[in-house]
Amino acid sequence: MANQLTILGCGSAKPTRTTSPSAQVVELCDKQFLIDCGEGTQLNMAHMGLRTPRLDHIFISHLHGDHCFGLIGMLSTWGMLGRTRSITIHAQPDMERLMRPWLDYFCQGMTYEVRFESIHPHRHEVIYEDRTLTVTSLPLRHRVPCCGFLFEEKERLPHIRKELIEAYAIPLAAIPAIKEGAGFTTDDGRYIPHEELTYPARPPYRYAYCSDTAYSERLIPWITDIDCLYHEATFTDEFASRCKDTLHSTARQAATIADRAHVGKLIIGHFSSRIADPEILLAEAREVFPNTLLAQDCTTFIL
Amino acid sequence: MANQLTILGCGSAKPTRTTSPSAQVVELCDKQFLIDCGEGTQLNMAHMGLRTPRLDHIFISHLHGDHCFGLIGMLSTWGMLGRTRSITIHAQPDMERLMRPWLDYFCQGMTYEVRFESIHPHRHEVIYEDRTLTVTSLPLRHRVPCCGFLFEEKERLPHIRKELIEAYAIPLAAIPAIKEGAGFTTDDGRYIPHEELTYPARPPYRYAYCSDTAYSERLIPWITDIDCLYHEATFTDEFASRCKDTLHSTARQAATIADRAHVGKLIIGHFSSRIADPEILLAEAREVFPNTLLAQDCTTFIL
Numbered sequence: 111m112a113n114q115l116t117i118l119g120c121g122s123a124k125p126t127r128t129t130s131p132s133a134q135v136v137e138l139c140d141k142q143f144l145i146d147c148g149e150g151t152q153l154n155m156a157h158m159g160l161r162t163p164r165l166d167h168i169f170i171s172h173l174h175g176d177h178c179f180g181l182i183g184m185l186s187t188w189g190m191l192g193r194t195r196s197i198t199i200h201a202q203p204d205m206e207r208l209m210r211p212w213l214d215y216f217c218q219g220m221t222y223e224v225r226f227e228s229i230h231p232h233r234h235e236v237i238y239e240d241r242t243l244t245v246t247s248l249p250l251r252h253r254v255p256c257c258g259f260l261f262e263e264k265e266r267l268p269h270i271r272k273e274l275i276e277a278y279a280i281p282l283a284a285i286p287a288i289k290e291g292a293g294f295t296t297d298d299g300r301y302i303p304h305e306e307l308t309y310p311a312r313p314p315y316r317y318a319y320c321s322d323t324a325y326s327e328r329l330i331p332w333i334t335d336i337d338c339l340y341h342e343a344t345f346t347d348e349f350a351s352r353c354k355d356t357l358h359s360t361a362r363q364a365a366t367i368a369d370r371a372h373v374g375k376l377i378i379g380h381f382s383s384r385i386a387d388p389e390i391l392l393a394e395a396r397e398v399f400p401n402t403l404l405a406q407d408c409t410t411f412i413l
Numbered sequence: 414m415a416n417q418l419t420i421l422g423c424g425s426a427k428p429t430r431t432t433s434p435s436a437q438v439v440e441l442c443d444k445q446f447l448i449d450c451g452e453g454t455q456l457n458m459a460h461m462g463l464r465t466p467r468l469d470h471i472f473i474s475h476l477h478g479d480h481c482f483g484l485i486g487m488l489s490t491w492g493m494l495g496r497t498r499s500i501t502i503h504a505q506p507d508m509e510r511l512m513r514p515w516l517d518y519f520c521q522g523m524t525y526e527v528r529f530e531s532i533h534p535h536r537h538e539v540i541y542e543d544r545t546l547t548v549t550s551l552p553l554r555h556r557v558p559c560c561g562f563l564f565e566e567k568e569r570l571p572h573i574r575k576e577l578i579e580a581y582a583i584p585l586a587a588i589p590a591i592k593e594g595a596g597f598t599t600d601d602g603r604y605i606p607h608e609e610l611t612y613p614a615r616p617p618y619r620y621a622y623c624s625d626t627a628y629s630e631r632l633i634p635w636i637t638d639i640d641c642l643y644h645e646a647t648f649t650d651e652f653a654s655r656c657k658d659t660l661h662s663t664a665r666q667a668a669t670i671a672d673r674a675h676v677g678k679l680i681i682g683h684f685s686s687r688i689a690d691p692e693i694l695l696a697e698a699r700e701v702f703p704n705t706l707l708a709q710d711c712t713t714f715i716l
Contacts, residue, residue: 123490123493149453174519215507217478298481
């Protein structure tokens, strides 16, 4: 399955006619990860017919309501549907303290386990790792402790050139060693080096979610050269002073970060309800970083 | 302003492509009342552009998540918008116990007061009263304590026949007494009785919300002859046994209650996600009670 990003909510705190609070599903390495879970996350999933059979981890950037009020409803619905696989919520410790009494009250007899893993939003650290990828916390600059998330595929082993398997009569049992770096000696004693037998896998994909945050150059070294950056762009230039007061970013600031970090592409989101037309945000961002895209509720980007 | 009912959510616990969890705004006597507040209530308000400047009371039927998970987001947004008028939430006492820690955490520095008034769902009692209307709790039959709500306009004073004010030279000061039942004696000593001077105001409007509930004939005396009944109709006949197990109603049962209570019209809602086409519910209800209407998210009925 292709790596992809489904935006479930690209608005900020106050919902509008077209934008719900923050939530998105990232699909990487055949797994699904939910980032933030504003009110209506499960409603927009239902609206899109989005299925999440491979979603076992949720990452909450910070404890403002527009990033987590949708959790209780979604967890409750999964219980009613008879989910059995546990779910892990990666969030600051207060999240568990607040959620437990609600889970105990509203979700009695749950068929699955809800686990909480503590995030320390001031640290850069790997908070999730499996065979194929890691997730690292990225400290952000906001009114409350907040972190973004860097998703990085691990280096993949090179692919073996299929036509050479037959040409050199390479037995299947020898292939794992070749992929790991070995060469191969044919029956007639000829040595074929590893480099000739293989070609590199595509480079590991890297995606970062940075919301909510004021303009922060400290972020740049952590996201340099990544493939795709989702960065909040709450305001247009017109609202620069409000942006400063609330520790959010303008579209132009998001684009400046993208430009200085040489990312592959930028997706902007977390639009203020004061912005009547998000196309203005897009135009302001593209003046600095042309490869900018506009998030939109209930749409999917191929990564 | 006309009495009207805006459906914000007509689904049951599991949201679907077209239905959100329970919520509706009743407008009576120039006031707005929110009944239940499932997840997405504020999102559908924003989606419709529904303004609620006269909404100061919220009634929660029971503490299942699909009837109250939208409260925290809506209250939080109102705080951000600088609301100053207090809001009163009429709900079972556990609601306050669960909500307070969330309000304290997520809604610091709120500009308005959130009050909780306890409902005793096993009692028929007036839980709200003002100059123009009352709201009475209606015990229902569900898996947890649950009550419906009967909204009743108070009797209005009769209208004075305007053409007679001039004809009999009735001074303005005499009018309140006439409306209250007095007659009037003209300057030349002729007595005009109250009945001749006035005509009755329209009968008080009565609306009842009954969700969630199994079929319950005990409800009938309390809603006899009301103008409009909203009754849950979670299932079609096909799911009758599931309906019995979960203490919900079929559309046919909702219609039977409406028929036996001689209500003016019936609106059915709280549709199960298992029902692919709500028109089947409507057809089954109309076999018993023809004046049945189908609730639909983000639509308004003139009452």
